[in-house]
Amino acid sequence: MSMKDSHKLFLQSFMSRGLLDAKEVRQLYRTCCLKFNEKYAEKEEDQKAHLLEFVRTINRNIQPFHMEIKKGVSEEEGKSFYCLVCTSDTSITKLASDYTQPEMEFFKRLIESIIDSDNGEIxxxxxxxxxxxxxxxxxxxxxxxAQNLLERLEAQKWIKISRGRVSLATRALLELEQYILEVYSNITDKCNVCKRLCVKGQSCDSCNTKLHFHCAIRFFQNKENPRCPNKECGVNWAHEIPNRSTDVEMPSTQQESRKRKTRT
Structure with missing residues (x-):
């Protein structure tokens, strides 16, 4: 199916804004449908199904151009986000048009420092x-x-700065996921539940199996005696299971230290 005007307007918004949260995406979808008098479901469940197919149609059409609207979840808040990403280039050089070579080197060192930290922030x-x-x-x-560059990176949603701490924002985790996994394979982990890059989360004290905070909430829900999801391990899960709304940020005191892989 080719894209209609509503799809094109939706895509144009992503091209100009880059990253939108789930609420913004639903509002944008509604605006695009109503503007071009296209069918828009009022029931929430119907909206989800229609929006999913709407985005799939766009992705099928932009796939030849190595682009994709990708969905992810913020590690701290558990909120859903959508991001327009380039699928052909998994390296950080895709940012070369926006940053100078010294700035790129600074950003790469910043990423490595964050990934190599105990709790995903410096x-x-x-x-x-x-x-x-x-x-x-x-x-x-x-x-x-460097101070000015940090402010630019935050404004462009690559990093998050909170209470004097710097961490990777959802945009970086979505757009640079493959780059991070390839370049820092010896110090990165994937979440055992969602199989996506996990920088902040909880780790098994026995086998180092890692879970996002929001994945831990979902996986251990209603389980009286939570155990490590790694079938080869299965020991008691030593960490306190977060109990929060997916729209509430995780307090820094609950950000468990992670056991890093040994460098080779």
Whole structure:
């Protein structure tokens, strides 16, 4: 099925905005349908089915151009997001048109530092000071340059800065997932439940099996004696299971330290 005007308007919004949460996507879908007098389901369950097919139609049409509207979930809040991503280039070089080579090197070091941290975040001061360790650059960045770049990365939804801590935002986890898994394969984990990249979450004390916070909530729901989901392990799950709305951010005190893989 070819795209109608409603699909094109929907896609154009993604091209200009990049990342939208589930509520924004539903509102955009409604706007596009009503603007072109297309069928719009009022019942919530019908809306979900129609929206799913609507996005599938767009993805089928943009697949030849190596593009896809991809759905993901924020690691801290458990909220659903949709992002327009490039599927042909899994490297970070896809960002080269927006950032200089020194800025790219800084971003790569920032990603590595976050991935290699115990709880998926680093201090903003540590992030800024990392400019002193950049080697593959012709022009050094000043610490003020680094501060300005952090603000740009946050504004463009690549990172999140909260209470002086820097972490990867949902856009980075969606668009750069394959890059991170390939380049940092020795220090990254996939969630045992959803099989997606997991930077922040809970880890089994015995086998290091990792779960997103929101996946832990879903997996251990109504289970009196939660056990590790790894069938080869099955020991008692030592962590407190988060009990929260999917729209409430996880308190930093519940961000469990993760056991990292040993570098080779």
């Amino acid at each position: 201090g903003s001061t540590s992030a800024i000071n990392s400019v002193d360790k950049l080697e593959k650059v012709n022009k050094k960045l000043s610490k003020q340059d």
